Amino acid sequence: MDIPEITGSVYYDPTVSQACYTVAGKPVDKLLVKETKGDNQMDTHSEETSGYYLKKLAKGDNKITLTNCYSEAIPDKLDLERFERGQQFFRQNISACLFTMMCSLVCGLCVTNLLEPLVFTGKSDTPQKSLIRYLKTMAHVVQWHCGNVWDINSKARKSLQIVCGLHDRTRVDMMKKTEKLYVSQYDMSLVQAGFMGAIIMYPKQFGIKASQNDLKDYVYFWRWIGYLLGMEDSNNICVNSLEEAIAICHEIENDIVYPALHKPPPHFHHMAKAFTDGSNILRNFKFFTPESVVSFSLDLAKKERLPHSFVDKIRIIFFKVFVNLIYYSSLFRNFMNRNIEHLCLALQDKRFDAGDGK
Ligand code: HEM
Numbered sequence: 001m002d003i004p005e006i007t008g009s010v011y012y013d014p015t016v017s018q019a020c021y022t023v024a025g026k027p028v029d030k031l032l033v034k035e036t037k038g039d040n041q042m043d044t045h046s047e048e049t050s051g052y053y054l055k056k057l058a059k060g061d062n063k064i065t066l067t068n069c070y071s072e073a074i075p076d077k078l079d080l081e082r083f084e085r086g087q088q089f090f091r092q093n094i095s096a097c098l099f100t101m102m103c104s105l106v107c108g109l110c111v112t113n114l115l116e117p118l119v120f121t122g123k124s125d126t127p128q129k130s131l132i133r134y135l136k137t138m139a140h141v142v143q144w145h146c147g148n149v150w151d152i153n154s155k156a157r158k159s160l161q162i163v164c165g166l167h168d169r170t171r172v173d174m175m176k177k178t179e180k181l182y183v184s185q186y187d188m189s190l191v192q193a194g195f196m197g198a199i200i201m202y203p204k205q206f207g208i209k210a211s212q213n214d215l216k217d218y219v220y221f222w223r224w225i226g227y228l229l230g231m232e233d234s235n236n237i238c239v240n241s242l243e244e245a246i247a248i249c250h251e252i253e254n255d256i257v258y259p260a261l262h263k264p265p266p267h268f269h270h271m272a273k274a275f276t277d278g279s280n281i282l283r284n285f286k287f288f289t290p291e292s293v294v295s296f297s298l299d300l301a302k303k304e305r306l307p308h309s310f311v312d313k314i315r316i317i318f319f320k321v322f323v324n325l326i327y328y329s330s331l332f333r334n335f336m337n338r339n340i341e342h343l344c345l346a347l348q349d350k351r352f353d354a355g356d357g358k
Contacts, residue, residue: 069164
């Protein structure tokens with residue numbers, strides 16, 4: 001099988017909070033990567049299972065991310081009004097969108113490319129650590145949706161730079177231990193789908209009020225967030241139409257996520273349980289389990305559920321009532337949105353004013 005071989009070396013430079021690269025001792029912007037033969041390639045995009053779009057995305061498996069979030073320049077092509085409409089759509093549906101992202105994240109943990117770096121950093125392997133890690137993730141994501149990411153000095157842009165720094169650092173640290181390239185352009189495509197895919201594929205099922213135009217704007221928003229996080233257009237699944245983004249996300253769910261959920265990698269259950277147990281700490285009640293969240297998500301996509309207990313069946317009914325209430329009752333939706341906004345504001349103040357980049 002082909003595995004990428006990196007020519008040159010990579011290190012993390014804390015003064016600029018990003019990865020730097022050298023070839024033959026000289027600094028370069030990018031590392032060149034050449035294909036070699038080996039037997040430890042990531043197994044999530046084999047020839048037999050890949051669809052049309054996945055084959056194209058897989059070409060980014062040996063490419064690192066770009067450094068777009070450090071540039072002050074605003075891209076010529078950016079339609080700011082449209083981008084802001086995408087942000088507004090999220091804010092109007094903030095609680096349902098965050099719930100959707102949470103379900104995707106639990107399911108996405110079964111994808112080895114994404115799971116391994118999280119296991120490696122060890123920042124989310126206990127309920128307590130996981131809660132803190134994912135509250136931070138939520139605070140970042142909400143910043144991008146609420147702030148001005150195009151102002152280089154804004155908290156929102158600072159947040160994107162922090163995240164790019166975390167990705168670079170993880171890649172660099174992992175490359176000291178293995179020859180695989182982590183957080184590649186291809187991996188970024190998979191995670192981008194994890195954040196926005198379920199929202200555009202199953203809006204109503206997850207309680208999200210969305211017109212076709214809202215979803216188009218939301219894809220547009222993620223096109224530019226992907227850009228700022230260092231994605232090349234060839235791997236950015238939001239670079240074209242809503243229809244294309246949906247088609248790509250369906251390929252990812254059918255060819256990568258479902259097979260992996262039915263045959264999960266060794267650390268999946270531990271990490272998923274740390275995540276759901278961590279979320280339960282907030283309410284002091286066992287609302288979520290990996291099985292209930294995954295089976296609920298599979299139900300919405302009209303796929304076969306995983307084995308689960310009787311109590312999980314009750315949980316799934318509860319989630320369904322929750323999303324229906326959010327969808328049909330504007331009173332409940334507004335109430336939930338306000339609660340989430342307050343939580344996010346408190347988190348952001350705590351996090352960014354303290355200058356916490358970890
Ligand atoms: C569009 C794609 C992506 C988005 C939107 C995203 C989002 C985020 C956010 C918001 C954080 C900050 C969490 C914190 O402060 O603890 C983060 C950190 C991190 N991300 Fe990503 N990410 C993406 C792609 C990836 C990929 C492809 C990988 C690995 C394959 C990855 C692995 C990590 C790791 C290891 C951390 C450090 C925190 C930890 O160890 O848990 N991310 N990411």
